[in-house]
Amino acid sequence: MSTFPTLLWLRFRRDRVQIAVWILLFVVLEVIAHAAVTETYGDEAEREGVIRLVILTPAILMLRGTPQGTQPDAFQYFLLFGFLGLMAGLMSTFLAVRHSRADEESGRSELIGSTEAGRITPLLATTSEGVILNVVIGALVGGVALAYGAEPLGALLHGAALAAVGIAYLGVGLACAQIMRTSRGANGLASAIVTLGYLLRAFGDATGTVQPDGLSMEAGWASWLSPIGWGQAVAPYTHQNAWPLLLCLGLAGVLLAVSIALQSSRDLDSGIIPERSGRLHAPRTLAGPLGLAWRLLRNPVIGWVVGGALFGAFLGAVGQSVIDLIDSPEAQQVAGAVSQTLAALTGPGAEGTMIDLFTTGLFALVGALAAIAGVQAVMHARQDEAGGTAEIVLAAPVSRLRWFGSYLVVGAATVAAVLVFAVAGAVLGLIGSPDVGDRVSIVAQAGLAQLPAALLIVAVVALVFAIVPRLSIGLGWAVVLAAVVFGQLGGLFGFPDWLRDVSPFTHTPVVTAAEVDWTAAWAMLAIAVAGGALSLVLLRRRDLALGG
Incomplete structure (x- = not known):
């Protein structure tokens, strides 16, 4: 395992620009959203009016999520988390495929596999990079919330929910890289799964149940089929449920174990879903x-x-x-x-x-x-x-x-x-x-x-x-x-x-x-x-x- 730190550092070195862009996007969005919400919906009566309108408008519920009261931080979480979860999912799946299936296509995996690193260490390095990146983004997003006056536990759960969603989809990306024969196919399948998760969350929120206070909702069953819905269910500034984080981490752990098993047994540059035989002659x-x-x-x-x-x-x-x-x-x-x-x-x-x-x-x-x-x-x-x-x-x-x-x-x-x-x-x-x-x-x-x-x-x-x-x-x-x-x-x-x-x-x-x-x-x-x-x-x- 002495090659593990070297491979991990190599991944961060290759991704340094993309990582910087992703981190900047998450932080800037959180800062801008907080400033905009404070300026536009600074009054509790205004937030209450918006929530009552949103509950009557399924289209907005699909886009934003289920409201959890008029508290400012909870209001911002309701407005932004679904979109941030989608971004975290795409970021994590792209990263996983880039350093697994794409490296096999380019021949880089074969070169690294011929060293003492073998076939599993590069996969673990990719997983570690994705986990570290998501944890850093979650910590920064939670830190922004804390800096703007959120309670410490709420800010911690806020960042943890976003990081957990990203880690769950990291596992999805690793598994798709094992299933598909090309990076193009793996990225396409992973993106479809992330998008499906967002749509399931949207449908579940639009069909949710309004609570007696008229200012909060419980998501429908479809949201519980999506890691984004799990992250949303954390409700860091109201219910403060930490257990949905275990669903995200459990899914990631299962998919990582499956990926390791497949990586150990399949032929290099092959996929679980084989490509069909090509034509004898190329079409015109x-x-x-x-x-x-x-x-x-x-x-x-x-x-x-x-x-x-x-x-x-x-x-x-x-x-x-x-x-x-x-x-x-x-x-x-x-x-x-x-x-x-x-x-x-x-x-x-x-x-x-x-x-x-x-x-x-x-x-x-x-x-x-x-x-x-x-x-x-x-x-x-x-x-x-x-x-x-x-x-x-x-x-x-x-x-x-x-x-x-x-x-x-x-x-x-x-x-x-x-x-x-x-x-x-x-x-x-x-x-x-x-x-x-x-x-x-x-x-x-x-x-x-x-x-x-x-x-x-x-x-x-x-x-x-x-x-x-x-x-x-x-x-x-x-x-x-x-x-x-x-x-x-x-x-x-x-x-x-x-x-x-x-x-x-x-x-x-x-x-x-x-x-x-x-x-x-x-x-x-x-x-x-x-x-x-x-x-x-x-x-x-x-x-x-x-x-x-």
Whole structure:
């Protein structure tokens, strides 16, 4: 085990930039959220009013979680923890796959395995790195809460809940790396599991039970199928339940044991799910870089498109429930306040009926989903460059413009496909709803309105890759998270307008207005095209950046 400290240090050395970006994001989000909540919802009566409205609005419960009273720290935990848990899950799974399955693909694991380290020590080093990173992030988040006046036990449980969720998903990433044959497949499966956990938490919270005080809720059964739901159930500033942390740690321990057993018994560079036999002759579509890029990204793209369609279908299906909610006596009494809350989710200048605000507000999340899918496609170019496969392709009569342009085309097409299928799913879900024609028109416009902003984010990430390739993965995902948090969630957090304006999503057209202004959409589309073209020019002028 003398090689263990060396391998652990090597992992931190390789990940130093990404680790710094992740830590900074978590801390900044916690600080900004606390300041925004204090400024926007500083009065207990205001927080009580918001909670009573949220309990009447399943869409907000899905996004935020179950409220646990009006205490300021509990209110912030309710607003932010679900999103932070999603971030921790993605961070941990990406880290696990990067140092396990991706290392096997690159041949690094074979070299390390030929030393006294063997096959298990690298896995333990990866696990230790992930645990340490999550503990540090949890300690810093809890420290921020403590610095702002939270009680010590509550701050400790706050940080521990976030760390435990990340550690649970670290185990998921390690197991997926054993199951799938490629890092692409392992990341896709792990991301799907993390997203499913968030959706289960969302469904469980939306179907939760309101407590007698009318200011807190108990999550539904679906939340108990998700590590994010377990972390939320800790309720550090009210009930202070420490036992759900054991569920997260237990899941991580079981998955680690399974991963060690599989790592010890399977062949190197193989997976539990074998790849099907390849064709004897390559199809004609692989004769060029565009066909190759599509072949490499086909499965993840299909996964994102299916996810968009399911989200759209869910959105359309629950629309009738929102209409029923609007017609209820409770909602009629606070209709104006509910509309204001939904408008905060939809964006600056939002107006219209509550059902229209609900539809466009949740379609903003579809726009974020499309942007993430497009960015993932573009980031695959960096993986090819770091792994050396791009160098092989470019050794053939293929220019850099055609090579990277292929990834940009697939990324842009992925963005459009996710939005189109989400609209189609929503239309199917709306069948049988009152005023279905008007609803379909709003859904179609809401989907189209998200396209320029999502494409602009993809273009910005492409520029990052062209300028600072070694930092592009960490900085690229930071761009996506900042755009989503400031633009899509800034209204709920009460962020100032100047901060929200940083995000392209803030400038999407308000399709619920009497006259829709598409000027900003055309401007963002033009900037996205110019940014993509500039990234191609800059890529031609720099050397390939090999290595992770």
